[in-house]
Amino acid sequence: MSLRPGPMDSLTETALDWLDRFLPLAGSLVPGPQRLDWTKEWQAELWQLRHGQRRACQRSLAGIASLAYGLVADAAWLRLDWARDSARGSAASCLFTLFAYCLLCAAVELEIAGSLGAFLRVMMAHLFGSFVVVAVPAVVAAVGTYPLRPLRCDRQHAGLKRVLSARTRWNLFLVAKVGLTLALGFLISVVATVPARMAVGRYADWVELIVSSLVVTIGLRWALLNQEQRCQKCLRMLSEPTRVGAPSRNFLEWSGTELVCTEGHGLLHVAEMPGSWCWYDRWVELDPSWGGLFGS
Amino acid sequence: MSSGKLSHSVAIILKALSLGYQFGFEIMEVSGLPSGTVYPALRRLERDGLVSSNWEAEDEALKEQRPARRYYELTRVGKEVESTATKRYPLLSRLIPEKLVKTV
Numbered sequence: 001m002s003l004r005p006g007p008m009d010s011l012t013e014t015a016l017d018w019l020d021r022f023l024p025l026a027g028s029l030v031p032g033p034q035r036l037d038w039t040k041e042w043q044a045e046l047w048q049l050r051h052g053q054r055r056a057c058q059r060s061l062a063g064i065a066s067l068a069y070g071l072v073a074d075a076a077w078l079r080l081d082w083a084r085d086s087a088r089g090s091a092a093s094c095l096f097t098l099f100a101y102c103l104l105c106a107a108v109e110l111e112i113a114g115s116l117g118a119f120l121r122v123m124m125a126h127l128f129g130s131f132v133v134v135a136v137p138a139v140v141a142a143v144g145t146y147p148l149r150p151l152r153c154d155r156q157h158a159g160l161k162r163v164l165s166a167r168t169r170w171n172l173f174l175v176a177k178v179g180l181t182l183a184l185g186f187l188i189s190v191v192a193t194v195p196a197r198m199a200v201g202r203y204a205d206w207v208e209l210i211v212s213s214l215v216v217t218i219g220l221r222w223a224l225l226n227q228e229q230r231c232q233k234c235l236r237m238l239s240e241p242t243r244v245g246a247p248s249r250n251f252l253e254w255s256g257t258e259l260v261c262t263e264g265h266g267l268l269h270v271a272e273m274p275g276s277w278c279w280y281d282r283w284v285e286l287d288p289s290w291g292g293l294f295g296s
Numbered sequence: 297m298s299s300g301k302l303s304h305s306v307a308i309i310l311k312a313l314s315l316g317y318q319f320g321f322e323i324m325e326v327s328g329l330p331s332g333t334v335y336p337a338l339r340r341l342e343r344d345g346l347v348s349s350n351w352e353a354e355d356e357a358l359k360e361q362r363p364a365r366r367y368y369e370l371t372r373v374g375k376e377v378e379s380t381a382t383k384r385y386p387l388l389s390r391l392i393p394e395k396l397v398k399t400v
Binding site: 037044051067070074077078 | 319321333336343363364366
């Protein structure tokens with residue numbers, strides 16, 4: 001029995017021609033750097049369908065429709081995976097996650113309050129009754145002790161021509177993150193003390209004060225530490241921690257950990273032991289010529 | 297990806313690769329899985345380091361008057377995961393026949 005394909009009927013031939021023309025359209029879904037390879041791979045697969053030793057069922061209309069679906073599913077998967085990779089550790093995903101948690105907590109509280117009016121009244125009472133008393137001094141203390149180190153991000157990296165300066169973006173992101181963290185802390189403290197309020201009434205205010213203090217302290221600390229571990233240029237989380245130096249040379253040479261921006265904008269040196277010569281993490285901006293070593 | 301998280305279809309794809317089937321269409325044909333499953337699974341396996349891919353040499357493809365194919369093969373980790381999957385799903389060996397001839 002010969003495995004060579006027999007002649008195709010005109011409908012199948014038309015469907016295959018349509019699939020050939022559809023390929024560039026589906027390819028537009030694929031992220032730019034992978035598009036050429038993806039198109040080449042699928043062209044080879046479609047050639048196989050047309051000319052290879054295939055089973056008859058795969059050259060039927062249903063087989064071609066299934067292949068068209070697979071082609072789109074493949075392109076969509078690559079796009080989603082790329083989007084997920086791009087969003088991972090980015091400033092936007094951080095703010096989005098905080099905002100989503102705020103919405104979730106607000107929805108829970110709204111459900112408990114029963115109506116929008118009651119919800120707003122509860123929020124106002126708790127905000128000015130206890131949360132502000134805790135949050136304002138904490139924010140003032142955090143701002144007062146936050147080291148105002150110079151941002152070193154003056155070099156122009158490819159693909160990063162933005163309207164706002166690096167410093168403005170850095171500060172705006174910090175303000176937005178702290179704001180959302182405090183809002184989330186406030187909503188968590190309100191939601192978490194609902195059972196106490198039901199059990200002991202107004203005495204629950206003391207519980208709320210303690211919970212607020214905890215969430216504000218933890219939240220602010222997280223927001224500032226998180227800021228330290230971001231690239232000063234693209235605000236993405238730094239990664240690939242690498243141990244550099246030897247602990248026995250702490251006083252003579254560099255010893256600590258290096259984190260790198262995956263886009264190749266710079267390195268963060270975190271000293272093993274902060275000293276008078278290095279009392280905070282040191283950001284070293286990489287020249288754009290280093291870009292070739294990194295993914296983008 | 298640990299073998300504990302392997303789906304049945306991914307185990308089939310790994311088995312097909314271990315038996316010498318090398319490109320998407322070939323795997324689809326031998327496994328009976330649709331293209332919407334095979335290609336995204338291959339991408340995921342490659343991302344997770346279980347599979348690596350390389351392009352066929354152009355002159356090799358030209359000799360057979362067809363476009364160059366992208367060939368997939370199991371990495372060392374992929375082979376370990378595949379053998380675990382075969383132990384877990386013993387019928388896999390009977391489901392997919394060994395590749396005997398080179399696909400044209």
